[in-house]
Amino acid sequence: MGKFSQFTKLTDEHVLPERIRKMKVRNCSQVFSSTVATAMKVRAMVSNELTPSSQFYVNPKASDTADLLLFFDILFDSVNGSLSNPPPGKNLRGPLTRKSKHLCTWQNALNILPTMYFKSPSDTKTLISPSIKNWTFTIKGLICIWEKLNKAGFTSLSTRAFNQDPLENFFSCIRSQGGQNSNPTCSLFISYFKSLIVNNLVSPHSIGSNCEEDQSVGVLDPLRSFITDDLPSDGTEEVQNVPLPVFPQDPVSPTSCDTDTDDLATPYVAGFILHKIFLKLECSACRNLMMTEDDLFRNKLIKLRQFSNCRLKHPSTQFSKALERITNLVFKVLPLYISSFNLKQKIFDYISGVDLTHIFCTEHRDTLKKTFLDICINVLIYHYVRRINRILNGKDLRHKDIDILTQKAFQKYSRKLHKRK
Incomplete structure (x- = not known):
């Protein structure tokens, strides 16, 4: 896959x-x-x-x-x-x-x-x-x-x-006023309610419960915001310069990589990237190289999710292969560079040697290559960091052995789980 x-x-x-x-x-x-x-x-x-x-x-x-x-x-x-x-x-x-x-x-x-x-x-x-x-x-x-x-x-x-979440949030605030008394009488209920009106600093959301925030505001919120104005921040922060890792000397050749015909998710992501590129592109020659009107096997997932005014595009085979190759390279070096300063630029320098001339026209070859790589790096960094966070939270243990960083994330989650026990 x-x-x-x-x-x-x-x-x-x-x-x-x-x-x-x-x-x-x-x-x-x-x-x-x-x-x-x-x-x-x-x-x-x-x-x-x-x-x-x-x-x-x-x-x-x-x-x-x-x-x-x-x-x-x-x-x-x-x-x-x-x-x-x-x-x-x-x-x-x-x-x-x-x-x-x-x-x-x-x-x-x-x-x-x-x-x-x-x-x-x-x-x-x-x-x-x-x-x-x-x-x-x-x-x-x-x-x-x-x-x-x-x-x-x-x-x-x-x-x-039409839901009971606001009512549940309200009763949660009432119970929080009573401490251990979670079943107040009518007189206590009135007393707790008056306390909430006067001092409404209790969270309106029932933490850990099966309800969502009801977006309510307290009666005295305007008065509180008037008294406690936030001071403007100067916005200056010191950025720590992490030592730069040594780049691997793997050659970046323009040869095409092997593809999996059962990989239906990569063409779907390629369709999303195409939409981003087409927002800045009017060249019909480039569009014909990157898109296809054929009913390709790889684009079945895109076809099923098609709807009116759909933003998804049907990428050509060569465009999907280019994204697949970029993905393999980025995921290979991300664990090495993830903590370094100016991460995006380092990844861009590493993958800039990939030959993408076959998916762009001669006129827009240089500008579109930069745009394509820039969008790909943004998508892939987000995808990778999201996966690491899921492993740290114990929500996704299927990818715990992909690379050294996922292994460390799983080890940290295991230690946290052991402390709870």
Whole structure:
């Protein structure tokens, strides 16, 4: 497989049963997402051409599971709409209006949800979970509320506002005032509430609980900000100059590297980089070299995630190979240079000898090469540091032995885990 993952947000907490945090709704929503659904579907499509003994083989029936994940992803978006300008491809994340597709989505869900049931492989008995029934009640309730608000003259409705998190945060603040008394009487409740109004320095967010911040502000916040104005900072900081490491003397030849036909994530990242380059490029010759209109095997993941006004581009084979080679070189030297000063410039100097003349036209060869390498370095540094942080937090132990830095990160996490025990 390639250096990139098709499941960018999934960690061990999403997959391994013993590490799943059941009270984290975020983990569930990240599994029931269009990202996971499309990646699973394309892997099932590819498996039709593979033998079951292949390490990349997935049961083609996983395509049905992908359809289920996509259904719930759409349903989750429809009841979490709050953004006035939803992200591309996520129109249901916007508010409910007369012209939005929320009602159509809910009517479709009301036809599908009653047909769902749970069944054990070792038993013929079926079980209908209360959560399925409650989904039906929730959807019907939102439809009823919208009909009443629509008649009253409302033009939009933020479905995300219908949650119990603000109430949970409020009661958490009340309990924090009582110390060990977590079940106050009515008179104590009033007393605690008055204390919160007068001295509202307690965090409005219930730390460690299954709720999100409700963006509330205290009654006396304007007075506090008036009294405690922050002094402006001069912005001067001393930068420590780390000793420079010795560059490896590996030759950087323009020959093409071996590619994995099962690597579908690298072309996806290449499509993102193409979008960044095309924001500054109008040359049709360069576009023809970097893009392709052919239905390539490597671009199946991009095709499945395509939507209206999509920013993803279909990279050509030579462009994907160029990114793959740059990725291998950068990930090879990053562990050596990660703590050095002026990291980006050192990596740029190291990979600048790569021959990229075959993906740019003669006129823009020099300028586009610099732009391409600059974007690649930004993406790869972010990807690498994110992986290290996940290992340090114990969320991703699959990549603990890739290089010396990942090994050290895992050792530090192991020591921290040992101290907790």
